[in-house]
Amino acid sequence: MPFLGRAAMSPKTETVRQPSHRRGAGRNLPPSSSVPPEVSSDAPEQAPLRMVIADDHALFRQLLVTFMSSRSNISIVAEADRLHGLIDLVSRTSCDLLLLDLHMERNALDDLAALSRRTVVIVVTASQEAGEALTALRLGARAIVFKHEAVSTLLASIEAAVKGDTWLPAGLQSDVLETLHQRFADPLTPSEREVVHHVALGLRNTEVSRKLFVSEFTVKTHLNHIFRKLGVRNRVELTRYALHCDLTAPDQGIELTAPAFPGRAAS
Structure with a gap:
């Protein structure tokens, strides 16, 4: 991770949060900016996106939980610091979206196909290896976001993913295309x-x-x-x-x- 060392970890636990009672303006996120404004209250009200955040770096995960909880159209229903039990957690919470770190106690690629069958998965990773990103997409990830990117980039990827689109950082697109070319040739x-x-x-x-x-x-x-x-x-x-x-x-x-x-x- 470019700006965070591994935080001192408490014993491995999962935190399941009760759905937020804040009522949001729907699933469409506002245009990207450093901290995008909330959607107008005149828009039709819908249930907020139910989100799970899985990352073994406590500081990064908790900051992400705090920021996402401030969004009126997002409700954090659970957070996890390990892959063990994550598939069951995603199923039990019926979440709409999972923000997933690829490298926790082991490589998350092994679980990605099963997770992506249960919810929309956005990979949030420090790794910029094109082959790994391509594998994650093939296994069902809807978006890849680097941890050094701005918060607005993550919000843009969420907006694309919940619409059913695939989202990649601009710097990775050419690498993925080159990897595809090399693989097929x-x-x-x-x-x-x-x-x-x-x-x-x-x-x-x-x-x-x-x-x-x-x-x-x-x-x-x-x-x-x-x-x-x-x-x-x-x-x-x-x-x-x-x-x-x-x-x-x-x-x-x-x-x-x-x-x-x-x-x-x-x-």
Whole structure:
């Protein structure tokens, strides 16, 4: 974190807050500024956004809770300083939005898919690594915000996320696009292309291992590398890729230049 050291931590606990009784002006946040003004009271009243904040840096988390609690269209329903139990906490509070630090007692990417199925997730992180941001988006995060950014940037990301849009810092957009380009242009090895060919034909790992005279562990290792290179998440997406690139034909060969993967629309 650029401006905060790790705060001295009390024993690991979660704090569940009662929903605020302040009545806000709806889910649409005002235009970005250093501290944007509240929405006019003439707007139709709606329930405030129910927010959970998860970060293991106590000082940062508590300051964020204090600021967000001052917003009439946001209600902090819980805060957490660890990933353990967070999925259950999000489910119990029925929150609309989760502000999530990626690096707590472990990497939050392992839990991100499950969390994003339950609520809108905005990743708030000190890491500016493009590959990690791309993975977070693929796992369901709606926005990525760096911790060195201004509060107005975080509010802008919330506004975009609750509308169903994806939000990225300007400085990260070109990096993510470059990472995508490199990933989709990254050629598969001959062995990996053989594995893709057989998996796309519907063979299980044990059957592929017999066909290629390798161990099942080797097949699994190849698949892990293939998934990472192509940005696919499962065998169904891999099969779509193989069909698109004509890797299922018997004479598909072992060309070293893999065609670009046809984007996330295949999922």
